[in-house]
Every structure is written in structure tokens, then in C-alpha cells.
Amino acid sequence: MLRTRRRESDRAYVALVDLLYTSLKTVSVIALASGAVGAIIAIRTGDPWMWVLAALATVIGVARCAKIFAYDLLVRPTPKTPQTAARWERWYEVGSYVFAGLLGIMVARALSFDDAYGHMLGVGMIMCYASGLAARTSVRPRISLITGGLLLAPFVIAALARLDPYYAAAAAFIGFYFFSYVEFVRFVYGTLRTSLDNREALERLTRTDPLTGLANRLALDEALAEDAASGQPASVLCFDLDRFKAVNDTMGHAAGDELLRQVAARVGGLVGPRDLLARQGGDEFVVLRRGPEDPRALGEAIVEALAHPFVLPGGRAEIGASVGIAAAPTPEAPARLLVAQADAALYTAKAEGRGRVCGWPPRSATRDEAPAETATAAA
Template structure:
């Protein structure tokens, strides 16, 4: 079938691309307003010239449907602006509402154009059919990424007028009907071409965005992701920041060479990803320094122990067994800080303390307690004197 390939592509697009498509559908109200205004104007003229009640009813119906669609677009924008984030299933419900509105609009405009042909006023027919053609062009432009919906819209808008013209015995009406059918066929082809081009463009855009967030060496996130994602994670609740620095990595890199060093970094990243939960964040900051942001902050110390045990296990690179260590500093929000900067600073400080102690992990709260004890000691000595 003509739309088989398009429907396969439609189903396979990622959630991120799908959300961009649905947001784009609701991106403007101007086409809906203009279509309603044009139909109201032409319908008023036709009703005045012919006195046809059916034309008046179709005009009112078109305006009512347009108002309902405007409310739906505004409601979607308000939903998008408030938490939680819109999921694919909910977005699909909004899509169905939007498409139902376009199909009803297309059907009203199609019957409106057919009625103008029945009334026999040539100028009114030109205006009514022109609105339908304009709406069809908008369907091709806006709904190319929803090909079945575009097909239904084009059929709804063209079929009533085509049926009416073919019911007339004269050559002029038959010619008009053929023109309408050719317009519909050309529109189908434009939808197909636009779909392929748009899917490729959006997918490439998402791929480039994803690449800009990934460390090419290890495949984990890069430091730009930490700056963008850590503040929202903090706003959502408790998190633990684990700052890691590999021990003896420089010696291994100098002894075995950079290719082996790169392979070690990739294995370290793989072990961290295996430890992290699906909603945790693993970041390579640069060199041999990594950060793991853990959402289950209550389990922070247990996670630090698992990191030390996993990263400290021997590595096999091209038959070479290499042993590394790791120093980990752990800061937990909100006890150790309420901002990304405070947490990163305190976990970094704890990591350096762990490195001074020969590896392992140090909790930022232990440093705070030590600092508090040190600051209170002179006061206690003064009281004793």
C-alpha cells in the first residue's frame, strides 16, 4: 500500500521525536482561526445571496468546531507547561483529539463546498472550493508526519464535492470533479514526500543532539549533561553525587600505552553503567574522572562500597591483567548542599580526602563533622583553662 512505509516509519520513531511531532501539531492556532474566518465570510455571503439554510448551518458548524479546536490547543499547551512530563501514551490521546478535530473540520468544509456547487452560484462555488483547497494545502504541510490522518482529511474534504460534480451530467462538472480528484492524488504524493523528508530531518536533529551529550570515548554522558540535568534532579528530590578518580591509571597508561588506557576507561564506564539504576546519571568529566549521580540517595554509602569493589576488580585488556584502584567522594542532598555547585564541590573535596587516605570512599558528612570538631576544640580548651 501507498502508506505502508510511512506507517512503519511512524511507529518506529523515538519518544523524543514523537513528542516533538505532537508539540508541533499544537504549535500554532493561526490556520484554525483563518479557516474559520474564511468560512464565516464566504458562508455569510452565500447565505445572503441564496438564502440557503443548509449553508448557514454549515457555516455555524465550522465556526463551532474551530472554537473547540482552539480550546484543545490551549489545553495541550497548559498541560505541557506543568509537571509531570508528558508521556507517550498521554501524548497519543492528545494527538487523537487533534486529528479528530481536523477530520471534522475537513468534512464540514467538504460538505460546504459540495453545497455551493449544488446551489449553482459560480462565484460562491469558487470561494467555497478555494477554502477547501487551502485547507488541503495546510493538511499537507502540518499533517505530513501523521500520514493516515492526512489521508482521511484529504478524502473528507474532497469527496463530497467530487461526488456532487460527478452527479451532474454536463462536461464542466465532470471536468471539475476530475480536477478535484487529481488535486487529492497530488496531495497524497506530497504527504508521502514530506513525511520521508521530515522524519529524516527530525531524526538527524535528535542524533546530533544526542551526540553532543555523549562522551565519544566511553559512551557515557559528558560534563555538559551534568550541568543541564543535575539541577532538575535536585529539584525532584534527594540525590547522591559520587565523584570518582581512578588510582594508578596514569602508571598503567604510561606503561601499556594510550590504546590500553582508552580501553580501561571504556571498561570503567561499562562497570559504572552496570551499577547505576536506569534513572541514574553516569558522566565522564574528563581524563580518568567520573561522576555517578544516584537518585536513591538513602543507599549512597552502599553504592560507594559497590563502586570501590567493582572498579577495583582487575581488568583484562588484550591479555594484560591490570589492577586499578578508585577514590570516591560522596555528597548527599540536601544534607551536604542544596545546589549542584555545593554538592559537586563537597563530593570533590571528599574524593581528594579518599585519595590522600590511599583510596576507597569518603562521605562529605564525615568531613563536615571533622571540621565542626576542629572548630570547637579551641573553645573547649579555653573553657578548661
């Protein structure tokens, strides 16, 4: 059995299952071929059981085609969770095992008769299917290998049971073929995994602040848009550091960079697992607070946490922070409007003496007033 060397990410898993359901043409062809080959062998041998096996294989094959078509129509165009992907993978897995087992039994049954033409047709059918199977199902190695075993093992057993050296040689050939089949599956799966992992790593880099390891502005914008579209309750907290420029000027930029990393670590310990902490640039940070919880408590916790001294390469530094808060926009409102409102509340907090938490609209403004940033975001 092929073992994966590292666990797949949820995103990679969903993508691989999606690829599994691109085999409609292959499954359609083998469904028709299995019925035709089974019927020819049944006619030549007069075996009623071969008719039954051919009919079952055709029915299962058509059912698999219908399932793949349903996936293409209903599931592929929509966002998928790992749970959804797992459910569809199980459907594919069961159908693949049953169909391959039926074909294997059909060929083994054909070998119980002295009909060389039937043997040739049966072996040709399973070899053609095995080749397509390896190419199409290598994205899920377990399914590919078990299906291949169910398809080929009955022929090997039936060929050896004939006690004929030529059939024994054919059985050995199939065994060697299965070894190359396993290696092919390993190669294809490994190549796909490497490609998907590299793509995910690149996407993480484009959405990550290199200094702090937090989400960057692009990742924040995407998260805001997703939350606005979902209509789930959320709020935004904008905060920046008081006296950050003084730290840079007196201790150097290396100390300033270390300060930003320590701020990210402190605030990161305060936010929830569903929340998103992002750095917009400079000493400006944003927290996307998901859920109906009051964001003011988190804002006050941030102010308190950042009021404690920081130990930096150039000595100790005491800074502080001011926080602005805004509630989630409606799905019709621009997602960036929320950040603009929180940013306006932040400037009000700083104007009132720093080290404060201020919500939008601030006490000095009415709900009909909008800051310049808000107007820009809405434009």
C-alpha cells in the same frame, strides 16, 4: 497512508506537536471563511441545511481557535512530556477531522443545487483550506492525510453523482491534486524529521564522552541542575581508578583507553535506569544516583566490581577504585557543590588507603568545614 520509516524520539515528537499548534491564523481565517461562504450559498439556494452546516463549521472553527490559543498561553511556555503532547495532539486531531468533514459536506450539499456561483465558492474554499492544511499539518502526517481526505472526498463523490463530464473532470482533477498533496506532506515531514534528527544527534555528541559513550561533564551539569531544581532526592558518587597511571605507563595508552571502556561497562551494569553515569575526564567518573536509596551500597558494589582483573591488549591489569559520596543539595545550593563534596570525600577515601567508600562530611571533618573545591563551587 504515509508511514514513517523510523520511530520518532520523544523529544522530536513533542517538538512536532508543538509545531502543529502554530496554525492559529490559518484556522481563524478558514473559520470565518467557512461561515461566510456557507451563508452566501444558503442565501443563493434558500437551503436551511446550508445555514445549519455553516453555523456548525463556524462554531467548531472558533472552538479550535480557542484551543490553539489556550495551548499558546498555557502549554507552549512549559516543559512537555510525550503524554502531554499526545493528549493535545488528540484534541487537535478530533477538531481537524470534524471541521474538515463539515466543510466537505457543505460543498457536497452545494453541488446538489444548480448554482454555479455556489459551486465555485465551495470549491475555492476547500482548495484554499487544503493548501494551508498541507503546509501546517504535515508535521503529523496521519492528521494531515485523513483531514485532507475528509475535506476533498465529499466533493469528488458529489461531482461524480451529477453524471456530468465536466464535473467528472473536476473530480479527477481533485484526485490528482490529492496525490500531489500526499507527496507534499511526505516531503515536508521527511525534511522536518531529518532536521530534528540531525539536531538531536549533534546535541548527543556535545553531551557524550567519545571514548566511553558515557555522559560528559556538560550532560552531568545539566542533570545536576535539573535535579536540584526539582527537589527530588539524589546523591552523587565520585570515583577514580587506583593505579591507572601505571597501566598507561606499562601497557600503553591503547590499553588505558580499553580499561576506561571496560570500567564504563562494568559500572554501567550496576547503576539503575534512572541514574546517570558520567566521565568527567581522565580516570574520574561520577554517578548521579536518583532516588532515596542509600548510595553507599552502590559505592561498595563499584569498589568490588573494579577490584577484579581486567583483560587488556597488553595483558591483565588489577586496579581498584575509591569512592566519595555526597547527598543532594537544596534547590538554593549550587549543583556543582554536590560534586565538589563528593570529590572531597573521594580524596579522603584515597588518603585512608584506597579501595574505600567515604561519605561527605568525612569522619575527619565536621559539617562546618568545607574543602577548597566546595568553596570554589559555591563562589
